[in-house]
Amino acid sequence: MLLRREVFAECDLDRRDTRHPCYVTGDVLEAQVWDMATDPLIQVRDVSKSYDGGRSFAVRNATLSVAEKVFVSLVGSSGSGKSTLLKFINRLVQQDSGSIIVGGKDTLTGDVLNLRRSIGYVFQNAALFPHMSVAENIGITPDLLGWPAARTASRVAELLDLVELPRTYGSRYPATLSGGERQRAAVARAIAAYPKIVLMDEPFGALDPLTRDVVGSTYRKLHDQFGFTTMMVTHDVQEAILLADQIAVMNSGRILAHDTPQRLSENTIPEVVALMTAPRRQAERIRAATDLRNGHNAHE
Amino acid sequence: MNERVADAIRLLPEYLTQHILLCAAALTLGILFAIPLTIVAVRRPRAGSWILAAASLIQTVPGLALLALFYPVLVGLSGVSQMLFGARIPALGFLPSVAALTLYSMLPMVRNGVAAFTNLEPEVIDAAIAVGMTARQRFFRVEVPLAAPIVLAGIRTAAVWTIGAATLSTSVGQTSLGNYIFSGLQIQDWTSVLFGCVAAAALALGVDQLLGLIETGLSRRNNKLIYLSLIAFAVGIGCAAAWSIGLRAPGYIIGAKNFSEQFILAELMSQRLHDVGATTQQRTDLGSTIAFQALADNEIDVYVDYTGTLWLNVLQRHDQPPDDAMEKELTHSLESKYGVLLLGGLGFENAYTLAMRREQAAALHITTIDDLARHAPQLTLGTDLEFLSRPDWTMIKNAYDLKFAATRQFSPTFMYRAIQDGTVDVISAFSSDGRIATQNLVTLVDSKHATPSYNAVLLLSPRKSKDSLLIKALTPLIGHISLEKMREANSMVDRDKDKATPFQAAEFLAQAIDQSNQR
Numbered sequence: 087m088l089l090r091r092e093v094f095a096e097c098d099l100d101r102r103d104t105r106h107p108c109y110v111t112g113d114v115l116e117a118q119v120w121d122m123a124t125d126p127l128i129q130v131r132d133v134s135k136s137y138d139g140g141r142s143f144a145v146r147n148a149t150l151s152v153a154e155k156v157f158v159s160l161v162g163s164s165g166s167g168k169s170t171l172l173k174f175i176n177r178l179v180q181q182d183s184g185s186i187i188v189g190g191k192d193t194l195t196g197d198v199l200n201l202r203r204s205i206g207y208v209f210q211n212a213a214l215f216p217h218m219s220v221a222e223n224i225g226i227t228p229d230l231l232g233w234p235a236a237r238t239a240s241r242v243a244e245l246l247d248l249v250e251l252p253r254t255y256g257s258r259y260p261a262t263l264s265g266g267e268r269q270r271a272a273v274a275r276a277i278a279a280y281p282k283i284v285l286m287d288e289p290f291g292a293l294d295p296l297t298r299d300v301v302g303s304t305y306r307k308l309h310d311q312f313g314f315t316t317m318m319v320t321h322d323v324q325e326a327i328l329l330a331d332q333i334a335v336m337n338s339g340r341i342l343a344h345d346t347p348q349r350l351s352e353n354t355i356p357e358v359v360a361l362m363t364a365p366r367r368q369a370e371r372i373r374a375a376t377d378l379r380n381g382h383n384a385h386e
Numbered sequence: 387m388n389e390r391v392a393d394a395i396r397l398l399p400e401y402l403t404q405h406i407l408l409c410a411a412a413l414t415l416g417i418l419f420a421i422p423l424t425i426v427a428v429r430r431p432r433a434g435s436w437i438l439a440a441a442s443l444i445q446t447v448p449g450l451a452l453l454a455l456f457y458p459v460l461v462g463l464s465g466v467s468q469m470l471f472g473a474r475i476p477a478l479g480f481l482p483s484v485a486a487l488t489l490y491s492m493l494p495m496v497r498n499g500v501a502a503f504t505n506l507e508p509e510v511i512d513a514a515i516a517v518g519m520t521a522r523q524r525f526f527r528v529e530v531p532l533a534a535p536i537v538l539a540g541i542r543t544a545a546v547w548t549i550g551a552a553t554l555s556t557s558v559g560q561t562s563l564g565n566y567i568f569s570g571l572q573i574q575d576w577t578s579v580l581f582g583c584v585a586a587a588a589l590a591l592g593v594d595q596l597l598g599l600i601e602t603g604l605s606r607r608n609n610k611l612i613y614l615s616l617i618a619f620a621v622g623i624g625c626a627a628a629w630s631i632g633l634r635a636p637g638y639i640i641g642a643k644n645f646s647e648q649f650i651l652a653e654l655m656s657q658r659l660h661d662v663g664a665t666t667q668q669r670t671d672l673g674s675t676i677a678f679q680a681l682a683d684n685e686i687d688v689y690v691d692y693t694g695t696l697w698l699n700v701l702q703r704h705d706q707p708p709d710d711a712m713e714k715e716l717t718h719s720l721e722s723k724y725g726v727l728l729l730g731g732l733g734f735e736n737a738y739t740l741a742m743r744r745e746q747a748a749a750l751h752i753t754t755i756d757d758l759a760r761h762a763p764q765l766t767l768g769t770d771l772e773f774l775s776r777p778d779w780t781m782i783k784n785a786y787d788l789k790f791a792a793t794r795q796f797s798p799t800f801m802y803r804a805i806q807d808g809t810v811d812v813i814s815a816f817s818s819d820g821r822i823a824t825q826n827l828v829t830l831v832d833s834k835h836a837t838p839s840y841n842a843v844l845l846l847s848p849r850k851s852k853d854s855l856l857i858k859a860l861t862p863l864i865g866h867i868s869l870e871k872m873r874e875a876n877s878m879v880d881r882d883k884d885k886a887t888p889f890q891a892a893e894f895l896a897q898a899i900d901q902s903n904q905r
Contacts, residue, residue: 178516203518213513217531217607227517275517 125190126151127315128175128283133184134339135170144170145181146339152332154282157309157316158344159330161323161361167339168319172285175317176205188283203227206276206284206314210291212268214260220246220271221256227279245274250304266297273305277312284309286318290325302329324365335361393887394566394581400667402585403626404561408480409549409593410623412487416544420492424499424537434500441493449490449551453558456482457676464683478676478685479669483555483562490551491544498540502533534604542597549590553582559641559669559680563589568671573646573879573888574799637664638856641686644671645798646879646888647736647818647872651690651842653892658859674772675699682724684849688856691845692736694838696720698777709839716843725848729857730864734818734872737840738778741815741827743805754831758812759786767793768801768810778837779814785836802880818842818869820877842867862903871898 130150136143145167152158160168173179174186177198186193193201214223221242222229228238246253249270260268269290276284289305290298306329309316320326326333327347334344337357343350351362427434444452460477467475475481506529514528553564566582569575596615603611638659642652649670656666669686678700680686696716697703707715717728740755752758758765767790773779774793782788790812796804802821805813815822817829817840844863850856875895878886886894 176516178512199518199520201518202516207513207516209509209513209516211509213507213509215510215513215528215532217528230518230523 127154127189128152128317129187130171130174131185131187133171133174133181133186135167135174135179135181143167143339145174148184148336148339148341150334150341150344152315152317154315155313157306157314157318157329157331159326159333160317160319160336161321161326161333162336164321165338166336168336169287170339171336172287172317172319175283175285176202176207178207203231203279204281204283206278206281208269208272208276208284208286208289210288212260212265212272214268214271214275216260218259219256220251220258220260220263223260223271224256224274224278226275231279233279241278242274245278248277248308249274265293266301269293269301270304273301273308277308277314280312282313282315284314284316286316288319288321291320291322298325299328305329323361327365389890390575390577390885390887391581393889394578397565398585399629401561401563401565401582402589403629405549405552405563405586405589406623406626407630408483408487408555408560408562409545409552409589410626411480411484412548412552413491413541413545415484415488416491416495416548417541419488420495420499423492423496424503427496427500428503438493438497438500441496444489445493449486449554450557452486452490453482453554456485457558460485461679476685477683478559478672478680480560482558483552483560487548487552487555491548494543494547495537495540498543499533499537502536502540503529506532531604535601538597538601538604542594542601545593545597546590549586549593553586556671557644557673559672559676559685561667561669565670568644569649569888571797571799572644572671573649573885574882575879575885575887638666638687638850639685640666640668641672641677641680641689642668642670643674643677643689645816646820646876646891647816648690649888650875650879650891650895651732653888654863654895655688655860657892657896658863659856662855662859664855664859678726678845681845681847682726684847687847687850687853688860689845690732690842692840692842693731694737694778694840696843697838704777704781706835706838709841712838713841713843720845725851727846727848727851729844729846729860732842732844732863732867732872733865734867734869735839735841736816736818736872738773738776738837739815739817739829739832740782740812741805741822741829742812743808744826744828746811747828747830752830753828754833755782755786755788755836756833758830759788762788762790762812764791765811766791766809767812767814768804769793769795769814770798770801771795773814781836782832785834818872818876820873820875820880823873824877824881842872863899866899866902867895868898868902871895 128151130148133145133148134143135145148167148171150158150171160171162168170179174181175188175193177193180194188201188205214220215226218226221239224242224245225238228241233241242256243253246256251267251270251274255263255267255271260271263271269292273289276286286305290302293301302325308314316330318326318330323333330347332345333347333350335342335350335355335358342355343353343358345353350358353359353362423437427437447455457477460475460482464475464477467473510528510532511524514524519527552562553567555562556564556568563582563586566578566585570578570580570582596618599611599615603609603615640652640655640659642648652668652670656668659666669680672680672686672689674695677686677689678691678696681689693709693712693716697712701716701719713728713731720726720728740758742752742758747753750757750761752761769779774795794804794810801810801813802825804810805827806825813827815827815829821827822829844860846853846856872895875891878891878894879888
């Protein structure tokens with residue numbers, strides 16, 4: 087559904103300096119483009135955030151709806167505002183204007199601690215508490231919620247199984263784990279207290295490509311199994327295509343498009359096209375480089 | 387040599403326990419002050435930079451000066467407290483030492499604290515927020531444990547500094563391991579100096595290791611190590627406190643200034659009091675003016691001072707009455723103004739005088755200060771640390787119109803070294819100093835009587851001025867120590883070879899006094 091068409095100036099996607107706003111040409115789509123049986127679980131309504139008193143915006147007039155049990159990936163270059171948008175949801179960052187509705191309630195009116203304890207959050211570098219054992223890390227939210235120790239312990243054991251870590255890891259410290267193992271523990275920590283929503287900020291970005299895919303698909307299984315509603319920030323379109331049901335493309339604080347990967351690949355906004363064709367271009371480049379090298383070899 | 391070590395070990399329990407209690411108090415207070423200061427500095431960076439600047443500034447003040455500065459402050463506070471509550475707070479000893487050391491310990495603790503809390507990994511703090519911790523939970527469950535190792539490293543640095551700097555507290559009348567160093571330096575007893583240094587270093591290392599154990603315990607999350615270390619601290623401090631309580635309430639506190647003669651006389655008085663079954667404690671290495679103030683404030687009970695010093699410094703008189711009249715006037719004025727009892731003269735004089743190497747004096751034909759005045763512009767004067775600021779010097783200088791090519795200040799031990807090796811030509815000497823004879827020096831005659839006489843007199847504090855046991859024990863000393871015997875006793879302690887301890891020299895003097903009393 088086309089809402090309006092705007093003509094924007096050309097700009098550099100990677101520019102973080104947004105004092106001179108840069109625009110792109112394209113269609114601004116309404117976020118809710120698919121059929122929805124129920125009210126969306128997360129609604130982002132015309133939200134803006136500036137860190138410099140309004141001269142530039144990290145997020146500008148963003149509107150987005152995420153239905154229950156959907157896996158949405160926020161994609162965009164660095165500085166596009168995707169992480170900030172994610173942090174609005176559990177109020178790690180507070181928006182200047184607009185509102186965030188989670189489960190029918192405005193996040194600014196409810197109790198922030200309960201909000202955060204009911205939402206899982208996975209950081210890029212796992213951000214496990216280094217002075218706590220893996221088990222204590224995973225059990226932190228249940229502990230804060232006042233669960234009995236025995237219940238927390240059995241939940242931790244269950245979670246270690248779910249994220250495919252040996253149970254003996256519970257007594258180990260984060261520093262003794264590999265990057266992939268740490269990220270699995272971080273996922274376990276995020277989902278420990280049965281959240282309905284899981285937010286992930288570049289969760290697998292620091293892992294090597296192979297590990298990334300393995301840990302990513304482990305999480306996708308959990309997402310399906312437990313019916314999470316997941317928002318995942320990534321700059322890796324391939325990862326988004328692999329894991330997510332929907333992709334929201336951000337640039338300069340704005341949401342340019344929000345759709346299924348399938349339909350996004352037919353989108354005509356240059357920024358979206360650039361992002362969506364990046365993997366294809368990479369494959370082409372690899373082929374070209376291989377050809378070139380082979381060519382040289384032939385000459386020798 | 388063994389005897390000197392044995393002598394040092396005899397004093398160790400008292401010095402060590404005092405040192406431990408002093409450092410424990412200073413570090414505990416330091417930590418208590420550093421915590422809120424660190425929190426303020428972390429929350430308000432601008433205030434933080436002021437706090438750190440102030441802590442750094444304090445660190446630049448030499449330890450000795452910082453201790454000395456607290457004396458007048460506490461004297462002032464003492465006056466205020468007397469006006470308000472009718473009770474004086476002690477301006478000497480424990481309080482100024484604790485105050486100065488507390489300030490001294492602050493910088494490493496606050497600096498490390500600020501560094502620890504401002505350099506926490508932001509993502510981990512975000513994670514603490516994201517899992518739904520309250521600010522309080524975040525502080526105690528995440529920030530404090532993560533900052534702890536660096537904070538503890540700061541405490542370790544502060545502990546080592548404080549234990550080292552605490553040796554300086556001897557100079558404001560607080561007993562510490564510094565007594566070995568200060569006294570040893572005075573009487574050139576290097577065994578004692580070394581003993582003091584080694585003891586302080588060993589204590590510092592031990593405490594550092596115990597704190598290190600806590601650090602290891604924290605990082606390995608081994609509570610046993612932490613408890614072990616805390617128990618060791620508790621036992622150490624507890625034993626020191628128990629010992630010092632057992633030792634406390636000594637019958638008499640004997641003061642001494644910072645040179646050999648005073649140490650010997652203090653030992654002599656101790657021995658006499660022990661003979662009549664009394665307990666004593668010595669506060670040595672007091673500065674000249676501090677000693678009288680301490681006596682007037684009842685912080686020490688008895689010490690030996692000199693008539694000229696009391697005349698000039700305490701009564702601020704510049705006239706020159708004959709010895710008898712001066713002593714009578716002193717007895718009267720000290721009693722009426724301060725309640726101090728002048729028990730009597732010991733029988734010898736220890737005047738400030740000028741001394742030269744015998745050969746040089748002979749070569750230049752100098753026997754009097756008058757003769758010296760003619761040659762002074764080519765000569766270098768070496769003095770102890772207080773001579774140049776004493777009225778005696780002004781009087782001599784004005785009376786003889788003395789002008790030296792240069793003047794240099796030393797601690798007494800090094801002043802005698804300097805005259806011996808020719809670094810200086812003339813020194814300010816004490817007439818009873820044993821080194822005048824042993825180093826072949828001559829004292830120059832004060833033909834114009836520019837300075838008052840310095841007869842050694844026994845002074846009793848207001849509180850003990852009617853104490854019959856004390857008076858009875860010390861009265862036999864009055865008039866029975868001759869200049870020769872005092873010089874001999876002094877030289878026993880000051881000579882390089884076959885050195886005696888002040889304790890041994892006091893025993894020698896006691897024998898001489900007994901003989902003289904029998905006669």
